[in-house]
Amino acid sequence: MPMWLAVARHEFQGLLRDHRFWWSCGAVGLLLLAATVAGWQQARVAHRERAAANALAREHWVTQPPKNPHSAAHYGVYAFKPQTALAFVDAGVDDYAGVVAYLEAHRRNDLTGAAAQDGRAQRWLPLTAAGLLQRVLPLLIIVLAFDAVAGERESGTLRLAASLGARPGALIAGKLLGIGGALGLALLPAGLAGGALLWTLDGAPWEAGRFALMAAGYTLYGLMFLALTLAASARWSSRVALLSMLGFWAVSGFVVPRVASDLAARWVPTPSRPAFESAVARDLREGIDGHDPPAERLKAFEARLLAQYNAKRLEDLPINPYGLLMQESEEHSNRVYEHHYGRIWSAFERQARLREIAAVASPGLAIGNLSMALAGTDVVHHIAFAEAAEQYRHPFIKTLNEDWAYRSTLATDEAYTADAGLWTAMPPFTYRPPALGEALRRQWLSLALFGVWCGIACAALSWATRRLVRLE
Amino acid sequence: MSAPMLEAVQLTKAYGAQVALAGLDLQVAAGEIVCLLGANGAGKTTTINLFLGFTPPTSGEARVNGRAVTEHPLETKRWLAYIPEQVALYRNFTGVENLAYFSELAGRRYAKRELLAWLSKAGLPDEAAQRHVATYSKGMRQKVGIAIAMAKEAKALLLDEPTSGLDPQAANEFSQLLTSLAAQGVAVLMTTHDLFQARQVATRIGIMRQGRLLTTLTSAELGQRDLEAVYLEQMQN
Numbered sequence: 185m186p187m188w189l190a191v192a193r194h195e196f197q198g199l200l201r202d203h204r205f206w207w208s209c210g211a212v213g214l215l216l217l218a219a220t221v222a223g224w225q226q227a228r229v230a231h232r233e234r235a236a237a238n239a240l241a242r243e244h245w246v247t248q249p250p251k252n253p254h255s256a257a258h259y260g261v262y263a264f265k266p267q268t269a270l271a272f273v274d275a276g277v278d279d280y281a282g283v284v285a286y287l288e289a290h291r292r293n294d295l296t297g298a299a300a301q302d303g304r305a306q307r308w309l310p311l312t313a314a315g316l317l318q319r320v321l322p323l324l325i326i327v328l329a330f331d332a333v334a335g336e337r338e339s340g341t342l343r344l345a346a347s348l349g350a351r352p353g354a355l356i357a358g359k360l361l362g363i364g365g366a367l368g369l370a371l372l373p374a375g376l377a378g379g380a381l382l383w384t385l386d387g388a389p390w391e392a393g394r395f396a397l398m399a400a401g402y403t404l405y406g407l408m409f410l411a412l413t414l415a416a417s418a419r420w421s422s423r424v425a426l427l428s429m430l431g432f433w434a435v436s437g438f439v440v441p442r443v444a445s446d447l448a449a450r451w452v453p454t455p456s457r458p459a460f461e462s463a464v465a466r467d468l469r470e471g472i473d474g475h476d477p478p479a480e481r482l483k484a485f486e487a488r489l490l491a492q493y494n495a496k497r498l499e500d501l502p503i504n505p506y507g508l509l510m511q512e513s514e515e516h517s518n519r520v521y522e523h524h525y526g527r528i529w530s531a532f533e534r535q536a537r538l539r540e541i542a543a544v545a546s547p548g549l550a551i552g553n554l555s556m557a558l559a560g561t562d563v564v565h566h567i568a569f570a571e572a573a574e575q576y577r578h579p580f581i582k583t584l585n586e587d588w589a590y591r592s593t594l595a596t597d598e599a600y601t602a603d604a605g606l607w608t609a610m611p612p613f614t615y616r617p618p619a620l621g622e623a624l625r626r627q628w629l630s631l632a633l634f635g636v637w638c639g640i641a642c643a644a645l646s647w648a649t650r651r652l653v654r655l656e
Numbered sequence: 657m658s659a660p661m662l663e664a665v666q667l668t669k670a671y672g673a674q675v676a677l678a679g680l681d682l683q684v685a686a687g688e689i690v691c692l693l694g695a696n697g698a699g700k701t702t703t704i705n706l707f708l709g710f711t712p713p714t715s716g717e718a719r720v721n722g723r724a725v726t727e728h729p730l731e732t733k734r735w736l737a738y739i740p741e742q743v744a745l746y747r748n749f750t751g752v753e754n755l756a757y758f759s760e761l762a763g764r765r766y767a768k769r770e771l772l773a774w775l776s777k778a779g780l781p782d783e784a785a786q787r788h789v790a791t792y793s794k795g796m797r798q799k800v801g802i803a804i805a806m807a808k809e810a811k812a813l814l815l816d817e818p819t820s821g822l823d824p825q826a827a828n829e830f831s832q833l834l835t836s837l838a839a840q841g842v843a844v845l846m847t848t849h850d851l852f853q854a855r856q857v858a859t860r861i862g863i864m865r866q867g868r869l870l871t872t873l874t875s876a877e878l879g880q881r882d883l884e885a886v887y888l889e890q891m892q893n
Contacts, residue, residue, distance in 0.1 A: 190760040194746075201748045340744030344801075347708050347738035348762040348808060349730055 187351060191358020192365065195332070199366040205328060209370035212316070212324045216371065219313045220378030223272035227385055234264050234283075246608045250601035253584040254510055260288030261580070263573040263613040265295070268560045269382040270394055274314035276561025285573035287613075289514065289581050292521040295570060313378060314555050317402045318548045319437050322409040325367065326429040329413040332359050333652070334422035342652075352652040356414060356645060364410055368403075375399070393620055398558045404638060405551045411641035418648035436546040444542030444549065448535040454528060467520045478516060485512045499594050506597065507589025514581050521574070529567050536563040540629040547637040553630035557623045564626045565617055572615045580610060661686050661735070661812045661843035662707060666716035669702050669867075676702040678867040679716065684860075686811065689834060689844040690872075691854040693887055694864035700847035702867075704816045707845070708738055720812060734763075737810035741817040743801030747790040751775055751800045754789060755807060762808040771807070778803035779829050795826040802833060813837065815846035819853055831857045855883045863890045 185193075199205045241262040248259060265283040282295030333356070336342035345355065379395070412432070416425040455463065471478065489505055490496065498505045536553075543550035556562035584602075592600035617623075624631060660683035667680040677699040684690045692700045705711045706718045709729040718725040720732035745754045752771045759766055766774070775785040780799040789797065798818060805813055813834075819827040827850070834857050838844055848854055854861055861883070862872045870890045878886070 185760065185765065187761060187763075190757065194757045198746060198748060340740060340742060341746060343710070343740065344738065344744055344758065344804070345761050346710065347733065347736065347814075348758055348804070349733035349736075350761040351730060 187354035188357040188361065191350075191355055192361035193358075195359050195362025196366050199328065199363060205366065205370070208324055208327055209367065212320055213371050213374040215311075215320065216313055216316050216374040217377055219311050219316055220273070220374070220381060223312055224378075224381040224385060227267075227269070227272040227382075230267070231385065237262065238264050242612055245610070246604060248607060250603040252600065253588040253602040253606065254289065254507065256602065256607070257289035257581050257584040260286055261613070262286055263576060263615070265569045266615060266617070268391055268394065268617075269385045270391070270398060270559035271561050272382065272385070273312065273378070273398070274555045274559035274561055275312055276556035276559055277563055277566050278561045281563075281566045283569075285570065287573060287577040287580065289510070289584075290517055292517075292525065292574060292577070295566075295573075314552070314559070317405070318552050318555070321402075321406055322433050322437065322548070323430075325363075325406060325409045326413050326426070326433055328367070329359075329363050329410055330417055330426040330429055331422035332363060332414055333417040333648075334420060334425050335417075338422060352649045356418065356649045356652070359414055360407070360410060360645075363414075364407055367406065367410075391620070394558045394560075397620075398555060401551055401554055401558070401634075404634075405547065408547060408638050408641040411645045415641070415644035415648040418645075418652050437548045440542055440546035441539070441549055441552075444539045444546075445535075447542075448538040451538065452531050452534045454531045454535075460524065460528070464520060464524050467523070468517055471516075478513065481516065482509060482512065485509065502593060504589050504592040504594060504597055504600070506594070507585045507587070507592070511582055511585035511589065514578075514585060518578055525570075525574075529571075532563050532567065537629070540627070540633070543630055543633040543637075547634065550630045550634040550637060553627055554624075554634060557627045557630075558620075560617050560623070562623075562627070564623065568618050569615060573613065576613045583610060660684060660719075661721055662814075662845055663719040663722075664703065664706070664716070665719065667703070667706055667713055667718055668715045669699075669706060669711065670714045675867050677706070680869055682862065682869060682872075684812070684843045684845050686841045686843050687838050688859045689838045689846065689857050690860045690862060691858040692845070692847045692862045692864055692869075693849070693851065693854060694847075695891070697866070698864040699867040700864055701816055704738070704814050704845070704847060707814055708736065709733070735811040736814060737762075737805030737808045737812070738814045739798070739801045739805055739816070739818045741820045742794070743797045743804075745789045745792075745797055745800055748788060750788055751780060751785040751792070751796070751803075754800055755785075755803050758804045759807045762804075764807060764809075766807065774803045774807045775800065778806060778833065779826075795822050798822060798826070798830070802830070806837070810842065812843040812845070815844065815848075817848055818846065819848065819850055827853060851883050851887060863887055865891060 245259075245261055248256065251259075263285040265278070265285075267278070267283065271278060282297050284297035285295050286293045331338075333342065336345070342355075346352075379399075382395075413425070413429050416429050419425070420428065454460075469478065471481070486498065486505070486509075489501065489508065490498070493501050493503070495501050539549060540553055543553065553562065557564065584606075587602055587606055588600070591602070618626070662682075662684040664680045664682040667677060667682075668675070669677040676697075680699070680703060682690070682703075692698075692703065694700050702711070706713055707720065707725060709718075709725045709732065712726055721735050723732050725732045745751075746757070749757070752768060752775060755771050755775060756766065756768075759771070772782050772785055776782065778799045780796060780803065784792075784796060789800070792800075801818070815834075819830050822830065831853055834844055834846070838857075838859070846854075846858075855878075858875060860872055860874050861878065863870045863886070870893070873886070
């Protein structure tokens with residue numbers, strides 16, 4: 185048997201005989217299981233409610249009584265963000281940014297249905313599988329491995345092993361494998377149970393590729409933390425190794441993400457809700473940045489319309505100018521919203537980029553960003569859904585306005601109503617989230633920094649292993 | 657005398673201005689038991705550490721079977737076994753499991769029956785060998801250490817005050833084991849404060865003070881002289 189395998193087996197057996205191992209792994213495993221079951225339960229309810237709400241909203245739409253199409257546009261429809269099963273492993277920004285879009289005439293509404301709105305979300309330590317894997321798993325690893333080498337040095341077993349010709353590389357590799365294997369074994373039931381529960385989630389698209397990548401990512405993240413802890417243990421005394429790793433865990437897991445978010449918000453400010461609405465209202469009133477005020481624009485539009493139909497008065501038109509005026513107004517408001525949301529999206533993306541950069545000091549941020557991307561709950565997916573809903577709203581409202589315009593005149597305006605024929609002809613909202621490749625491509629920086637952290641862990645371990653040759 | 661299994665050539669170790677070992681020249685041949693005597697800080701343990709490659713020499717060379725330790729740290733350990741003053745073992749493993757593991761690190765794999773035989777040879781009965789080490793006395797741990805060294809079938813033994821704290825009977829059993837190993841051609845270099853044991857087992861005795869080897873005496877040269885008197889005389893000079 186190769187020496188590293190003998191060390192791994194010994195380390196594995198030693199951990200399995202240690203009550204502390206079972207207590208700590210049991211606690212984390214139970215937490216993971218509880219988080220996954222709670223997520224699954226919440227997801228089941230959410231999916232059921234969302235499917236019911238979606239069906240009900242559609243039914244309300246198609247069964248609404250005959251009415252003016254523009255009134256129907258005000259009645260509006262809902263678009264629901266389809267969430268993957270993994271969204272319940274990592275809720276990402278969905279908890280704060282919302283998953284439901286209410287689409288109506290004249291207005292672009294923010295997404296609603298955020299967990300933060302009803303107190304379901306917790307900022308400090310979200311009890312989701314991802315939150316636990318990012319923050320609690322490293323703590324478990326530190327507690328189990330801080331004295332893996334230092335403890336042996338202090339007790340003298342390392343000296344005895346070295347005197348027998350044990351190679352430092354084999355000792356460290358064996359410990360990495362043995363501790364990693366024992367941890368994997370202890371946490372596997374929670375992982376398998378969670379995977380099985382998520383697999384059975386009705387209505388949630390199950391993407392094996394994303395799941396496999398997420399599992400691989402968190403496994404690598406755990407191994408990276410284990411490698412750093414072993415490096416600290418190989419280099420320093422067990423006390424110093426424990427304190428330094430706990431410090432690193434606290435700073436990289438809590439301080440850096442918090443500071444990164446605060447700095448991102450400070451360096452790339454986004455307007456407050458009243459300021460945003462006031463700016464939108466001003467541009468709707470006066471045109472974007474004061475150009476193209478609506479009164480003049482609508483006057484010009486009327487003139488074009490009269491010229492197009494060679495008419496002198498609106499009453500003489502063979503169409504209903506109100507419908508086209510509404511559409512003209514709609515297109516103006518679309519441009520205004522596009523302008524302002526474009527700025528907001530750009531700010532969100534820059535803030536997200538700053539948080540990605542902060543992963544230089546926090547491997548947890550790197551895996552967190554990748555995890556959200558894989559779960560389809562990062563800023564990129566949020567913007568993609570919000571934009572898809574908006575792109576659905578434009579033709580939806582236009583169809584209704586044009587029906588009003590071309591199927592009535594000013595004379596028949598009050599009597600004109602559209603009916604179920606039109607309502608059912610309007611296609612329901614469908615959405616395809618960014619493909620896996622695109623989602624990862626947008627997270628290239630997080631991916632690169634995660635790779636850098638893995639490289640740092642390997643280098644630290646290699647450096648500490650070389651130092652292990654000398655025991656003085 | 658046959659070719660030395662252990663050889664120190666002008667071996668020196670200094671920690672800054674503090675010289676722990678100054679130009680040690682020493683050879684230990686197969687079948688020899690060399691005991692190094694000296695007060696704490698005389699350089700005995702430093703000598704052992706230099707042969708084990710645990711610390712690099714400032715100058716000079718430690719050789720095992722003709723190979724320089726600094727140049728061949730792993731290869732030279734193939735011929736060595738080491739028993740420290742306190743044999744450190746894994747407390748939640750049994751004696752036999754400890755022996756199995758350390759033997760694997762030394763590149764040897766034994767069946768449980770063979771492991772028990774090694775432990776028995778070292779003086780540890782089967783019942784004790786299958787108990788967790790957490791329940792062991794110091795003497796029992798030392799016996800596991802001896803079993804580890806024997807199971808390695810090393811050509812040279814480095815012993816750093818191995819009988820310190822052992823009761824007289826255990827120390828005596830240990831001495832007999834050493835003599836038997838030396839008779840099989842194993843070279844033994846042992847540091848000790850136990851003059852009685854040194855007298856009992858050593859084929860040669862070295863007396864060290866402040867990093868220097870003051871004298872070496874074969875058992876024949878020592879003859880009927882009182883070792884304690886010789887030792888104190890060297891310390892006072």
